[in-house]
Amino acid sequence: xxxFGGRMREYPAVSIDxxxxxNLRARAYFLSHCHKDHMKGLRxxxxxxxxxxxxxxxxxxxxVTKELLLTSWKYKFWENHIVALEVETPTQISxxxxxSGEKEDIEVTLLPAGHCPGSVMFLFEGENGTVLYTGxxxxxxGEAARMELLHSxxxxxxxxxxxxxxxxCDPKFYHIPSREECLRGILELVxxxxxxxxxxxxxxxCKAAYGYEYLFINLSEELGIKVHVNKLDMFRNxxxxxxxxxxxxxxxxxxxxxxxxxxxxRGNRLPCGMTCQNGTPLHVISIKPSTMWFxxxxxxxxxxxxxxxxxxxxxxxxxxxxxxIKDFLSYIHPVNVYPNVLPVGGTEDKVMEIxxxxxxxxxxxxxxxxxxxGTLKRVHKRDSSDTDEDDxxxxxxxxxxxxxxxxxxxxxxxxxxGQPENAEGNINESRESYEVTTxxxxxxxxxxxxxxxxxxxxEDDKEExxxxxxxxxxxxxxxxxxxxxxxxxxSDQQESNADVPRWDAFFKCNKPEESSENEDNFPSSxxxxxxxxLFSDSDGVSDSTHIxxxxxxxxxxxxxxxxxxxxxxxxxxxxxxQERNALDFGCFGKGGSRTVVSALQxxxxxxxxxxxxxxxxxxxxxxxxxVACDLKSKDCEKDAEAGTAHIQDVLVEISDSSRTPxxxxxxxxxxxxxxxxxxxxxxxxxQPDKLHSLYKKLAAGxxxxxxxxxxxxxx
DNA sequence: GCGATCAGGT
DNA sequence: CACACCTGATCGC
Numbered sequence: 001x002x003x004f005g006g007r008m009r010e011y012p013a014v015s016i017d018x019x020x021x022x023n024l025r026a027r028a029y030f031l032s033h034c035h036k037d038h039m040k041g042l043r044x045x046x047x048x049x050x051x052x053x054x055x056x057x058x059x060x061x062x063x064v065t066k067e068l069l070l071t072s073w074k075y076k077f078w079e080n081h082i083v084a085l086e087v088e089t090p091t092q093i094s095x096x097x098x099x100s101g102e103k104e105d106i107e108v109t110l111l112p113a114g115h116c117p118g119s120v121m122f123l124f125e126g127e128n129g130t131v132l133y134t135g136x137x138x139x140x141x142g143e144a145a146r147m148e149l150l151h152s153x154x155x156x157x158x159x160x161x162x163x164x165x166x167x168x169c170d171p172k173f174y175h176i177p178s179r180e181e182c183l184r185g186i187l188e189l190v191x192x193x194x195x196x197x198x199x200x201x202x203x204x205x206c207k208a209a210y211g212y213e214y215l216f217i218n219l220s221e222e223l224g225i226k227v228h229v230n231k232l233d234m235f236r237n238x239x240x241x242x243x244x245x246x247x248x249x250x251x252x253x254x255x256x257x258x259x260x261x262x263x264x265x266r267g268n269r270l271p272c273g274m275t276c277q278n279g280t281p282l283h284v285i286s287i288k289p290s291t292m293w294f295x296x297x298x299x300x301x302x303x304x305x306x307x308x309x310x311x312x313x314x315x316x317x318x319x320x321x322x323x324x325i326k327d328f329l330s331y332i333h334p335v336n337v338y339p340n341v342l343p344v345g346g347t348e349d350k351v352m353e354i355x356x357x358x359x360x361x362x363x364x365x366x367x368x369x370x371x372x373x374g375t376l377k378r379v380h381k382r383d384s385s386d387t388d389e390d391d392x393x394x395x396x397x398x399x400x401x402x403x404x405x406x407x408x409x410x411x412x413x414x415x416x417x418g419q420p421e422n423a424e425g426n427i428n429e430s431r432e433s434y435e436v437t438t439x440x441x442x443x444x445x446x447x448x449x450x451x452x453x454x455x456x457x458x459e460d461d462k463e464e465x466x467x468x469x470x471x472x473x474x475x476x477x478x479x480x481x482x483x484x485x486x487x488x489x490x491s492d493q494q495e496s497n498a499d500v501p502r503w504d505a506f507f508k509c510n511k512p513e514e515s516s517e518n519e520d521n522f523p524s525s526x527x528x529x530x531x532x533x534l535f536s537d538s539d540g541v542s543d544s545t546h547i548x549x550x551x552x553x554x555x556x557x558x559x560x561x562x563x564x565x566x567x568x569x570x571x572x573x574x575x576x577x578q579e580r581n582a583l584d585f586g587c588f589g590k591g592g593s594r595t596v597v598s599a600l601q602x603x604x605x606x607x608x609x610x611x612x613x614x615x616x617x618x619x620x621x622x623x624x625x626x627v628a629c630d631l632k633s634k635d636c637e638k639d640a641e642a643g644t645a646h647i648q649d650v651l652v653e654i655s656d657s658s659r660t661p662x663x664x665x666x667x668x669x670x671x672x673x674x675x676x677x678x679x680x681x682x683x684x685x686x687q688p689d690k691l692h693s694l695y696k697k698l699a700a701g702x703x704x705x706x707x708x709x710x711x712x713x714x715x
Numbered sequence: 716g717c718g719a720t721c722a723g724g725t
Numbered sequence: 726c727a728c729a730c731c732t733g734a735t736c737g738c
Binding site: 205207 | 717718719725
């Protein structure tokens, strides 16, 4: 939540995202987006009164934000005082003090922030320097480098201060899967469920907030199913959104809400009250977009987690991750930075420790160092640029973020370069993309330590807290490690524990034998059709989770059956990419025809022409490049993000060999993994001692990049 | 009766 | 802890 006071040091005559207290005297107002925590005081009588007595006071925002704001009658009084500024169009504004007549000119440019529809950042340029207020933002790595207006010529502008969204500026959230990845995961889950029968419906348990429209649109476009929402009049002038939402409850995707929707859901009732159609009861699953839950997991493919017999969590973030924030800030390389948000457990000091090394003001005590400002990337070639930048940073930076070389793309994911379609898939690769995170926890295996991050997440799903204790989190950053991921397990374990690293046990639980000892042999599964339709659970978990794995090959559908004992026995199920694919295939061999990859391509394709439309909505990349380029960039970004991926590689390999050999079901899986985690043919299980040293290196922040030879790998 | 604030919930 | 709200109770005007 923003705790920005509203004013910037350089330009105190304007107020941004705060409208109370001192801000009542501002000469101009700016609203970055329509979330309540950025609108404090915006409808207060005091401000209203001020407006009434003034012709000059204006509120500047994006056209979409204006539209959303004025849809609410509570803000109607702003109508004649709002000025919508086009995004990416520098605009001159005169700040006049109405009492003294004093005047100050300032140029402002709205930059897409990728947070929610209409969200923007404000770039101010004037006598006191150039400053950037980010509002809330979610920008992928490298996006700042692609924003023309952050540059003059080919160099990034000399920016005095950045007022930064630091919501996830904590190593805990080192990596958050990209928007595309998250979307894809949700898409495949929704696809596989809704295609079972028309009575299989999905409830997207979204918070009341703008920002999910991107999800709705994509689901609707891909599946041809509109999303039921409570209200849509705010989109009346945004056809690209309006078309994909509906107030007709007879649809298979719902994002409607009700004060007690969770209770209703437990009663198999949608928030809109629907329980059946034409006398046929509906089969409802809920998917809850969450952020923090996933932030700490490194495995990018785990964007969907099953938390109950018919409840899922899906990764979804409106805010940039730790690494995205650092990438952004280090590219801008301002003199000063001011956090707008204190991340969860953090203090201002802590955040500043992270951010200062990325700023110029921190250069004191340091022998001067040349660090050229970044250059505009007109074509994205993320990988190299990324690296270049890093190389130019100071030692502080380096020590704060041990740099882990990235492998060239080709090397890391051989399959992705060729034909992404790859319907047949490559067995090896399929296997390799197997999740690091397993689907169940062996009672014997102690992984509880890794769960710290889980429980924090939020609210509901008590169930999961006890169930999800399997997720392994590994951050490439030492600080990350110590902060959360290993949560005490780490170094102590590594240093003191002469035994095999604990992960070894973890990997074991992937083994088929073990799994069969466990939930695998769950009752039922096959006899399905039980009381209520569930996303079966044949997936009973663990490997079984792999619904797919075993079932889908034989059965054409995900079995529906009562899943007695889910709560008591089931562990949370992580739907891996391959599972999703398998689901896809299993549920409707035909329907599965569309591969994830092609879906992604379409997504990319679709979004591209939308660029202009979407920009104001803040959901698209801001770059102006062609489709191919865009797609490529996504690809590249993934690689760029692979700061974590390289570790994942290692882990992936490790688990690969121990994974179940039900290959054909996963044959397509790699198509999805292509876009996420570099694959490693010939993966093997490292020996415990190697693992041990690997952990040590990780903790020490050393480079553990995988070399060509398996031998080099863990040394 | 309204708004601000806080506790509690999701 | 808070994504970003919402509801309800209390207090002050």
